[in-house]
Amino acid sequence: MSEPVRFVCSGQVVTVGRDVPHTMTVLDYLRRQLRRTGTKEGCAEGDCGACTVVIGELSDGGGLRYRAVNACILFVHQLDGKALFTVEDLAEGEKLHPVQQAMVDAHGSQCGFCTPGFVMSLFAYFHQHAAPDDDSLKDALAGNLCRCTGYRPILEAGRRMFELAQDDRFSRAEAALAAQLAGLKRSRMLRHSTAAGEFIAPGSIAELAEVLAGRPQGETWILAGGTDVGLWVTKQRRSPRSIVYLGRVAELQRIADHGDRIEIGAGVTYKDAFAAIQALHPEFARMLRRLGSEQIRNSGTLGGNVANGSPIGDSMPAMIALGATVQLRSRSGSRSLALEDFYLGYRKTALQAGEFVESVTVMKPKTDSRFAVYKLSKRFDQDISAVLGAFHVILDGGQVAGARIGFGGMAAVPARARKTEAALLGRRLAEAEIAPAVAALAEDFQPLSDMRASSTYRLLAAQNLLRKFCAEVNEGRRIGVEAAQ
Structure with missing residues (x-):
C-alpha cells in the first residue's frame, strides 16, 4: 500500500502524490509543482547555496529546530513530517522580514540570483542565535557563493538583522507549528510507491534490517543525508528501483x-x-x-x-x-x-x-595522549582535501608508547601509516629522532597524481605534516588549533 508524503509549507499541509518520482528533489518540486521560483538552481550539487531552504523539525525538547539545507540534493520525500520554509514565506505582504530588510539596507544584492539562498541562510542563523558574532556568521554563509556583490554588505546584513528585531512571526507561531508537526508523526513505516520506484522510510532498526534483507544492492539505495546520493541523481542521472531512507530510524x-x-x-x-x-x-x-x-x-x-x-x-x-x-x-x-x-x-x-x-x-582521550588533524586543500572553505593527516600518540615519560596515524588522499582508501607508527615507538618527538618515521611514510604510501596534487607533493606534504605535529607536541604548544591550508 502506498502512503502519501506530507509536510508543512506556509502553514498548510502539502501532500505529495504518487505522480511525484521518488528521486525528485525539493528544488524541482518547489519550482515545477508548487511554482515557487524564488529558490534558484546554480550548481545542482550542493556547492553554491543558491537553492538554500530551511527545514523546521521537532527537537527532543518539543520545540522547533531550524536547519539550512541545499534543496538541489534533498529529495522531497525526505520532508515527510517536517516544515519547509522558502524565501516566499518571509515577507508579510509589503512588510519585509528583518533578514530581507537588512539585506536592502546594507545593499547586499546586485544581480539577485544568489540572494534568496543568502536570505534563507541568514533566516536560519537568525533563529539559531541571540546575537551575531563574526566567526559563526561567516561559517553560516560559507556555503553561499556570490559572484558580483562581494560579501562585506551581506555580512553587514547578518549583523543588522538583529538590530531590527529579536524575534519574528515564526518565533511567535512556533507552538502552533510544533503541534501541527506532531500531528504528522507516523506510527508505522512509510512506503510511497510511484511509477518510477519506491521510497521506504522504516521507523525502527528492526524494520530497516527486514527491508534490506534479500534486496538487490544495485537496485536499492540506502539514503541518509543525500549529500552523495543526491548527486547520483542530479549529475549521473541514475535512478534506483528503491530508496530506503534512514531518517526515521x-x-x-x-x-x-x-x-x-x-x-x-x-x-x-x-x-x-x-x-x-x-x-x-x-x-x-x-x-x-x-x-x-x-x-x-x-x-x-x-x-x-x-x-x-x-x-x-x-x-x-x-x-x-x-x-x-x-x-x-x-x-x-x-x-x-x-x-x-x-x-x-x-x-x-x-x-x-x-x-x-x-x-x-x-x-575518549587519555591524559597522556596527543591528537591533531590537518587538512591541505587549495581553498579553505568547501574544498576536497589533497591530503588530510590525523595523528594520535600516547606518551610515556616523553617517549612514544603508542601511535595511530591516519591519512586520506594518499591511497585508494583511508588508511593507517603502520610502518610510520612503528618507527615512532620508543622515540621522543624531537626532529632528529623522528627522521626514520618521516622516511617510513614513503614505504606506507605511494600516492597517485591527479587534478588536486601530484604524487611528489602529497608525499612531501604528508612528511611535513608529521614534522609539524611532532614539533607542536615536542614544544608543548596547543596542537591542531591552526589547521594547515
Missing part, C-alpha cells in the same frame, strides 16, 4: 556515552556528531569547520561518510587515528570492525548483502 539518531567511549548512530548529522566528538577532542573544531558548508553539515551524516568509503573523505582518517570501530547490522545479527579494516579497496567496503552501518564508536 530512531536508533540511528542517537549518541550514547559508554564511559570510556561514545557511540554515534549512523543517522546522526555531521554537525551533531562532530559537536559530540569535539567536546572530547577539541582539535576536531577546525576540521568540522572545513568539512563542507553549514548546509552540508546539516544534512550529511557521519555514518554515510563512513559507508561511502571515499579515499578523500575527511572524517575517516581522523576516526582511524582515534581507534574508531564501526558496528554493522543485518537481519541475521551485528558485528564490529576496526574502521581501517572496513575498507577493502577503492569504493569497496566490508558490507555484505543486507548489511548496513549502524554506528561508529570513538574512544
Whole structure:
C-alpha cells in the first residue's frame, strides 16, 4: 500500500502524490509543482547555496529546530513530517522580514540570483542565535557563493538583522507549528510507491534490517543525508528501483556515552556528531569547520561518510587515528570492525548483502595522549582535501608508547601509516629522532597524481605534516588549533 508524503509549507499541509518520482528533489518540486521560483538552481550539487531552504523539525525538547539545507540534493520525500520554509514565506505582504530588510539596507544584492539562498541562510542563523558574532556568521554563509556583490554588505546584513528585531512571526507561531508537526508523526513505516520506484522510510532498526534483507544492492539505495546520493541523481542521472531512507530510524539518531567511549548512530548529522566528538577532542573544531558548508553539515551524516568509503573523505582518517570501530547490522545479527579494516579497496567496503552501518564508536582521550588533524586543500572553505593527516600518540615519560596515524588522499582508501607508527615507538618527538618515521611514510604510501596534487607533493606534504605535529607536541604548544591550508 502506498502512503502519501506530507509536510508543512506556509502553514498548510502539502501532500505529495504518487505522480511525484521518488528521486525528485525539493528544488524541482518547489519550482515545477508548487511554482515557487524564488529558490534558484546554480550548481545542482550542493556547492553554491543558491537553492538554500530551511527545514523546521521537532527537537527532543518539543520545540522547533531550524536547519539550512541545499534543496538541489534533498529529495522531497525526505520532508515527510517536517516544515519547509522558502524565501516566499518571509515577507508579510509589503512588510519585509528583518533578514530581507537588512539585506536592502546594507545593499547586499546586485544581480539577485544568489540572494534568496543568502536570505534563507541568514533566516536560519537568525533563529539559531541571540546575537551575531563574526566567526559563526561567516561559517553560516560559507556555503553561499556570490559572484558580483562581494560579501562585506551581506555580512553587514547578518549583523543588522538583529538590530531590527529579536524575534519574528515564526518565533511567535512556533507552538502552533510544533503541534501541527506532531500531528504528522507516523506510527508505522512509510512506503510511497510511484511509477518510477519506491521510497521506504522504516521507523525502527528492526524494520530497516527486514527491508534490506534479500534486496538487490544495485537496485536499492540506502539514503541518509543525500549529500552523495543526491548527486547520483542530479549529475549521473541514475535512478534506483528503491530508496530506503534512514531518517526515521530512531536508533540511528542517537549518541550514547559508554564511559570510556561514545557511540554515534549512523543517522546522526555531521554537525551533531562532530559537536559530540569535539567536546572530547577539541582539535576536531577546525576540521568540522572545513568539512563542507553549514548546509552540508546539516544534512550529511557521519555514518554515510563512513559507508561511502571515499579515499578523500575527511572524517575517516581522523576516526582511524582515534581507534574508531564501526558496528554493522543485518537481519541475521551485528558485528564490529576496526574502521581501517572496513575498507577493502577503492569504493569497496566490508558490507555484505543486507548489511548496513549502524554506528561508529570513538574512544575518549587519555591524559597522556596527543591528537591533531590537518587538512591541505587549495581553498579553505568547501574544498576536497589533497591530503588530510590525523595523528594520535600516547606518551610515556616523553617517549612514544603508542601511535595511530591516519591519512586520506594518499591511497585508494583511508588508511593507517603502520610502518610510520612503528618507527615512532620508543622515540621522543624531537626532529632528529623522528627522521626514520618521516622516511617510513614513503614505504606506507605511494600516492597517485591527479587534478588536486601530484604524487611528489602529497608525499612531501604528508612528511611535513608529521614534522609539524611532532614539533607542536615536542614544544608543548596547543596542537591542531591552526589547521594547515
